[in-house]
Amino acid sequence: MLKQRKRNVEIINYIISTFLFMVVSYFILPRVTELLDPMYFMVLEFVLLMFFIIMSSAVTKTINKKLEDKVLRREETKYLQLFIDSLRFCYTLEDFYEIIQTVLEQKADCSVLYIDSEKEYVLYNSPNRLTCDKETLRVLQNNFPATWPDGFDFVGDKFGITSRYKKARGFVMSQDKFHFFVLCRYTRFFDTGIYKQLNDEFQRFRKRTQTIASLSEIAGLSKEWEQLAETQRLFLPAVMPDTKRLKIAAYFRPLVNVSGDYYTAIPIDEHKTLLMLGDVSGKGLPAALIMGLVMNTVKIIEDKEDLITIVRAIDKAIKGMKLQDKYTVLFISVVDTQKMTIRYVNASMSDPLIVTRAPDGYTIKPLSSNCGVVGIIDIDDIRIDEQRLFRDDLILFASDGVSEVMNDEGVELGDTQLYTDTIKNSAAKQPQEFIDDIVKLIFDYKGNNKLHDDITMMVTKVVS
Known part of the structure; x- marks a missing residue:
């Protein structure tokens, strides 16, 4: 493409130079030199021809240099940038x-x-x-x-x-x-x-x-659950970030050594923080593999405020693994403590909510689903919703392992007034204390029954 463009420049310059030389030689030069000897006229015409040749060469060289800069320095580098973005x-x-x-x-x-x-x-x-x-x-x-x-x-x-x-x-x-x-x-x-x-x-x-190869090898060959669990824990934040106006705490209890639940909190700038919690379908090693894939995808995306791009990238990554019937539900959001808002995509998570103080106590505002499950079906439009936040608001993200805990009568915790009352009564506490209350409720409520799912929570409180 560059060679052809250079060739076109040479042809165009040749035509223009030839045309100008002919105009000067046949229409202008004879009038100026009609008193000169014919020999001098030929010499002058030769000098004029050389002048146009040199000028044409110089113009061609200048244009080609600029063309190289445009086509190669910019366009070729653009391709390397495209490769980096794809990688x-x-x-x-x-x-x-x-x-x-x-x-x-x-x-x-x-x-x-x-x-x-x-x-x-x-x-x-x-x-x-x-x-x-x-x-x-x-x-x-x-x-x-x-x-x-x-x-x-x-x-x-x-x-x-x-x-x-x-x-x-x-x-x-x-x-x-x-x-x-x-x-x-x-x-x-x-x-x-x-x-x-x-x-x-x-x-x-x-x-x-x-990392993915190691997880797959463990899943397919070694069955070394503890090694996989240790690898998986590396994807989760070891400590929650210390942000200026947010207090964050989390709880993670896998049903077995490994889990499909995941969460993260990533500061974007002084005022904005990315918060995410999700749950991969199924249990065990395949779910853990997808969990690691999701966490890594979020980590490498530079623009953490572009929630739609993040969700689509997660969708593409899961589908690319070609693991049958594997998908994730997730809640991903950006909390802005300057604008006092939470922008979010809720991909079929059932339990995210805001607990806010009201004149007659605390009220619960659900953060409803606005996107389908991720990783198995085609996702069309992804909508971002926004909610206003107030000082002392508490935001609860939880996997369904919390609300679906059953008592001896087979009633799920999330369907009880006890669950709602506990949330409201503990809303004034700090995030870790709130989590401690919910965890105690879960184990008291289930009695002697076994847990049937991973339990994961992340609680965020807006402070002054």
Whole structure:
């Protein structure tokens, strides 16, 4: 595309220069030089011709330089940025290979080699002469052995390392003895600031696939429940964030060692905090795998205020795992203590609510569902609702393991006045004290009955 544009510039400049030369030579120059000797006239015409040739060459060179800057420095870097954005939502090697093909190969005209250097095994290579050549592979493996340090480097024409960025023939990203080579004759035109972003995202992708592979291996082979539970707990916040006008506490009790419940609280800025709680369908290892996938998806999305994008990314990630009948219900929100609002998407969670002080006591305002379940059906429009918040408001998120606890008569706790009264009576307390009251209620209410589901709660209080 760039070559054709350059060719078009040359042709257009040639036509314009020829036209101008003819106009000057046949209409203007004879009038000016009619008193000169014919020999002088020919010399002057030759000088004029050379002038137009030089000017045309200079104009062509200037335009082509600007064209290179526009097409390569901006457009080619745009493709690397697109690759980075797509890489954030890759969870399997199949996803990775797909964006290599659609972005790096088809749009950016790059050749790619992805190698497990320790095993000397090619995981992916572009279907062209360069990357399919055994000599290319041999040279790259010799110059970038398994001991090569993690990070990114530029590759020269002879496929060794080069510090001369303008002479680079490509670049390599290294992580845990896996080498990702991208060879492109336009490497020098990429914005240099893009490489660190790409390297950071590649490292996150590698860690993400390793985590998912570890969970899958444990699920399929080892049955080491404690190891899986320990891995799963790493996805949940070890401590709740200390925010200026919010007090947050959480409770997590899996039915067995592992769980499909999850929650998180992530400060966005001084006034805004992302709060999320969800529940994956089913139990055990598959649910735990999806739980980790959801938490990682939320973690890597940069714009934590864009709730619709987050929900769609979670939906895509779960569907991409192709685990039959797996989906999640979730409640995700942004609390703004400056505007005193909560914006939220409730994807079929039944229990989120706000407890607010009224003249005659406390009232309960449900945060109703405004989106279907995520990960199994097509999601059309996702609506964001907003509720006003007031000082001392308490927000309760809970999985259905709380409200569906049964007593000896088979009555669910969530259907009782006792549950409502306990919430109202404890609303003035701090979040952790409120949780302690609800947990005590659950175990008193169930009596000798066994729990049948995970119990997860997150409670947030707006303070002055």
